[in-house]
Amino acid sequence: MSSVSDYRRMEESITMAPLERPQAPDAVGQRAEQELLTLNMGPHHPATHGVLRLLVTLEGEVVRDLEPIVGYLHTGIEKTCEDKAYWKVIPVIERMDYLAYYFNAMAFCGAVETLLDVEVPPRAQYLRVIHMELNRIMSHLVWLGTSALDLGAISMFWYCFRERESILDLFEMSSGQRMHTRYFQVGGVIEDIPAGFEARVRAFCDAMPERVSQYEAILDRNEIVLQRLRHIGVVDEATLLGLGVTGPLLRATGNPWDLRKATPYCSYDHFDFKIPVGTVGDNYDRFRVRMAEMRESTKIILQALDGLPEGPYITSDRKVALPPRHELATSMEALIHHFKLVTEGMRVPPGEIYNPIEGPRGELGCFVRSDGSSKPARVHMREPSFVHMQALAEMVRDAYIADLIATLAVLDPIIGGVDR
């Protein structure tokens, strides 16, 4: 009896007073843990997703300020484009954001088609949609695998790259290349899909929602993942809009802005799909939005395969697209067109076009200025990764440095797109 009360007395005698008492300020008037430390992260750091350098101002373990320093991967692609014929620009521009090559090609080809006033045949539009949505799933898979890797979950990486491999196999089947396929051409696509492609895409799309559920089963009830993602990196919608943020990052705050719905291009208005949105805009919402987008993309692909129209896969305008191979042996005109297109390229009427599309990371806009010659006078890509990099400081201010790594991973910047 008395031993219990002795114990209780001892327990109650312990107070938090030593911890609550503030430390005496040092000579400069700052406490030791208040001293700011400027730390350089990168450019060669596995968690910076490429060659990104972050100048972080730390107070203890808390990020007080951050400055992204970019440009280490600058290759002057926009300048290179000015020295190439329009159809030779496509393979170069695909290498900007190297996980969204179909989107880069689509933004550029769409801009040139508008300048040329060329109609894209419906079958080509559907084939483009199929490939772009496969590309969106592929890009989100790489994001999911590498983000989970940054949170310490290595096995997710293998699962995501297993599915990514099957998408790359599909790309190889339709165009012969796994990445940077040069499948989209001005006026359509380079080739019709081969026999058996449709069945394999269907098999993939039937399996993919189940796979997404499996990823969620691994991550979504994992206490560590939830603690690392929930309520981290919250930025309100108005700030994000001011910073020019679009795509899944904006939709995570509940704003359903998606160019596929808002200004449908490439017959996206033919398909029935939903825009996933979040509620508070933390890293967890961004994660959930992208997971749901993968499911929606499989729906779009299946609808596009169901409704795939018959007809030509590239425009029949001989000033823009190459004539079919068999015509070269019989038609003099086809031979001349072929020669002119291959040697000089197409001449594009003078003008300026900004063509925005919804990439996997947000609004991907291609600005093309033509001066009437066969080479573009200016090509500029509005890369969502580049614009979103400005929002990183807002997202991680007053968060822990470990959350900086998680937030950067969920932001999903592709440094090839940032630096171009």
Next chain:
Amino acid sequence: MPDATGLELIARDLREREPERAVDTLYFRDRATLQLEPGGLLGALGHLRERGFSFLASLHGVDYFPEEPRLGVIYELLDMDSVDRLTVKVRVATDEPEVASVVELFPTADFQEREVYDMFGVVFEGHPNLRRILMPDDYEGYPQRRDFPIGGEPVLFTHNENSVPRWFA
């Protein structure tokens, strides 16, 4: 997109607000473009922002060589409520390449103005941190200008590191 009539109505409003500034309109392939004088840019963009064009989708530079004035800065505005896009363009000469910075109105312009400065040498007055962004800080010249030579950038190896200019200097 505002149609051609809508574009003229916007242009008329801008002309009424500042009658001494010239406002040109261009309607091409269903896209509306306003060309402004550099001096009236900030007021006009502020007015357009109030009208609903509150999202700056993109800001980029163009070199119109050999036309004069050579440099152009293009603002792609977006109205998310009525789903409208409007392009605003200003032109400046290379010997006086000064444009007002719009970072106060649109914080997204920060990096993009730095890129235009880096690539074209357009100086954005009032920008909080106007430094090169993609090229190295000590780089000379503006590589996206049309008269900038292509090629000839020395690649640094151990055998030529003493002879490459601006190295060890």
